[in-house]
Amino acid sequence: MRRCxxxxxxxxFHSCLYNSMRPxxxxxxxxxxxxxxxxxxxxxxxxxxxxxxxxEHILLRPDTYVGSTVPAEDPVGFFSPQLCYFLAFYDVWVIxxxxxxxxxxxxxxxxxxxxxFDEILVNAADNKQRDAQMDEIKVNVDR
Numbered sequence: 001m002r003r004c005x006x007x008x009x010x011x012x013f014h015s016c017l018y019n020s021m022r023p024x025x026x027x028x029x030x031x032x033x034x035x036x037x038x039x040x041x042x043x044x045x046x047x048x049x050x051x052x053x054x055x056e057h058i059l060l061r062p063d064t065y066v067g068s069t070v071p072a073e074d075p076v077g078f079f080s081p082q083l084c085y086f087l088a089f090y091d092v093w094v095i096x097x098x099x100x101x102x103x104x105x106x107x108x109x110x111x112x113x114x115x116x117f118d119e120i121l122v123n124a125a126d127n128k129q130r131d132a133q134m135d136e137i138k139v140n141v142d143r
Contacts, residue, residue, distance in 0.1 A: 066112040117141075 052060065062069050093102045117139075124137045 062112055066115045069110055069112045071108050071110050 058065055092107045093104055094107070095101075096103050120139060121137070124139075128134050128137070
């Protein structure tokens with residue numbers, strides 16, 4: 001913060017010294033034009049911005065990294081490169097609570113959660129390629 005205030009002081013000093021004169025590159029004979037002083041206070045502008053840690057930045061703006069956190073409803077689908085179009089499903093097959101059979105139902109999900117889950121599975125598959133002793137991928141989701 002001290003560096004910001006020192007920079008603002010130097011800005012104020014130089015603007016008084018040069019009387020707010022800046023060169024203007026144009027076809028006119030007059031190469032200098034008096035400009036209006038800045039309407040924003042440099043000290044207030046420095047205080048407006050905050051430095052955030054990477055974790056704080058991710059928590060404040062998750063859309064940048066994982067997509068929308070707003071729950072979305074159907075359609076759920078995927079792009080098929082062989083068929084060259086987007087396949088959308090209005091009902092999806094979900095494994096029942098007993099785990100014995102699949103049930104077709106509507107699904108409401110968060111695309112951010114889906115992307116995080118996908119990243120877990122991709123990292124586990126990459127680890128399987130590196131580790132020959134790995135024989136199982138198990139993911140527990142605690143609601």
